[in-house]
Amino acid sequence: AKAQGRDGIIVFNDDLAKRVEYHLEIERRLYFALEHNEIELRYQPQFNKERKMIGCEVLVRWNNHEFGFVSPAEFIAIAEKTGLIIELGNYIMEEAFKTLSQWSENEIEIEQFSINISVRQFFHATFVEQVEQLVRKYLNEKIVKKVVFEVTETILIEDMQRIIALMERIKRLGISFSMDDFGTGYSSLSSLREMPIDELKVDRSFVSHVGEQRSDELMITTILSMAKFFQLKTVAEGVETEEQFQFLLKNNCDIFQGFYFARALGKEQFENFYKERRGG
Ligand code: C2E
Ligand code: CA
Ligand code: CA
Ligand code: CA
Numbered sequence: 001a002k003a004q005g006r007d008g009i010i011v012f013n014d015d016l017a018k019r020v021e022y023h024l025e026i027e028r029r030l031y032f033a034l035e036h037n038e039i040e041l042r043y044q045p046q047f048n049k050e051r052k053m054i055g056c057e058v059l060v061r062w063n064n065h066e067f068g069f070v071s072p073a074e075f076i077a078i079a080e081k082t083g084l085i086i087e088l089g090n091y092i093m094e095e096a097f098k099t100l101s102q103w104s105e106n107e108i109e110i111e112q113f114s115i116n117i118s119v120r121q122f123f124h125a126t127f128v129e130q131v132e133q134l135v136r137k138y139l140n141e142k143i144v145k146k147v148v149f150e151v152t153e154t155i156l157i158e159d160m161q162r163i164i165a166l167m168e169r170i171k172r173l174g175i176s177f178s179m180d181d182f183g184t185g186y187s188s189l190s191s192l193r194e195m196p197i198d199e200l201k202v203d204r205s206f207v208s209h210v211g212e213q214r215s216d217e218l219m220i221t222t223i224l225s226m227a228k229f230f231q232l233k234t235v236a237e238g239v240e241t242e243e244q245f246q247f248l249l250k251n252n253c254d255i256f257q258g259f260y261f262a263r264a265l266g267k268e269q270f271e272n273f274y275k276e277r278r279g280g
Contacts (some may be wrong), residue, residue: 023233027082029064030075034084034091037061038064041095044265045273046112046235046257049249052166053277055112057150057237057257058096059264060088080120089121090130097138097147099267108274114148114178123162127274128169135173148199153185167196178235181220183223193230196273202253204238210247215245224251 033039040063043056062070081087093115098115121127135144149170155163167177178199179192183206202223209216220236227234236248237259248256265273 023078023081026070026075026078027084029067030062030084030088031077033062034087034234036129039088039091040100041092041268044257044264045262045270046255047261048115048255050201051261053110053144053262053274054231054255055110056270057114058092058116060092060116061264072128076118080118083120085121086124086126089118092226093131093162094134094138098145099237100140100143103271106271108271110274111146112148112253113146114150116180117149117151119152119157122151122155122166123158128166131170131175132173133210135175141174143261145176147175150176150180150201152180153182153187156174156187156191158183163195171196183219188227192226197232199233199235202234202248204258207236207238207244207248207258208240210219210241210244219238220248224248224253228252 010085038195042059043063044059045053046055046057047053060072060076062072062075064070075089076085079088081096096113096115105112126147139147170175176198177196178201178236179187179197180201181203182200184203200223202220204252207218210220211217224234233255234253235257236244237257238251239245239248239256239260241260245256245260262273
């Protein structure tokens with residue numbers, strides 16, 4: 001039993017060492033990737049109840065010739081741990097703002113434009129100043145109103161007063177807030193009521209079980225009716241089927257995003273998609 005225990009520890013240490021090594025390697029390459037334009041932005045369209053495209057969510061992609069495609073779910077988490085998320089997040093925001101300003105110059109009119117903000121980025125000492133500076137550089141008063149910052153329930157690691165103060169400063173610029181992955185974390189009704197958020201996103205993990213899992217359907221209907229009560233806009237992510245779309249429609253969801261409608265598109269792809277749809 002002792003030997004087994006020892007083995008267990010050795011295996012654990014070995015795993016840990018490998019994991020640390022892997023993280024450092026990813027970080028090193030990610031840093032390089034930032035400098036060499038391997039980080040690309042994709043734009044996943046969002047649709048209203050009439051299936052009209054009304055906005056998009058910015059999703060980052062890392063295209064490495066050696067590693068191939070690395071999922072953001074993986075490298076964002078690593079960038080959060082190492083702190084590189086600050087530089088990466090600023091880069092994403094700047095590229096996203098550039099795109100949004102170009103689109104309005106080229107008469108690509110969307111109502112909202114969502115950017116994911118990670119928790120460490122949100123609480124970083126210079127975040128608000130960074131946002132202010134980039135808004136000043138790229139967006140006028142009309143365009144900045146389209147910007148939505150998606151945050152997750154993990155921001156609740158800090159106290160509510162600090163969260164609210166930061167949000168209010170950003171909202172004064174015209175930017176709104178969306179609560180992403182709602183229902184997967186630990187936020188309570190009261191924290192939802194306290195925060196100055198404008199939108200709720202129903203997580204894909206619930207949407208994907210529509211028609212299969214009653215408890216997930218119940219989560220969705222509860223989230224949607226709660227959002228209505230608080231007068232929040234609602235977005236469902238990960239809509240893959242007509243059945244899911246119909247269920248969400250019936251429960252009065254406002255906005256829909258998912259492979260059923262469109263995948264995340266490159267900038268030019270998005271522009272073409274828009275023009276085809278609008279006949280422009
Ligand atoms: P998220 O914010 O929940 O983004 C939604 C994810 O679901 C995206 O994965 C999107 O491609 C995927 N998705 C959308 N519709 C469907 C669908 O119908 N079916 C399926 N199976 N998947 C769908 P992605 O792009 O791999 O991003 C994963 C996560 O990485 C995001 O989850 C977000 O947490 C993070 N992330 C992505 N881009 C950024 C970014 O620019 N900044 C930060 N901080 N995080 C980001
Ligand atoms: Ca998101
Ligand atoms: Ca999600
Ligand atoms: Ca998320």
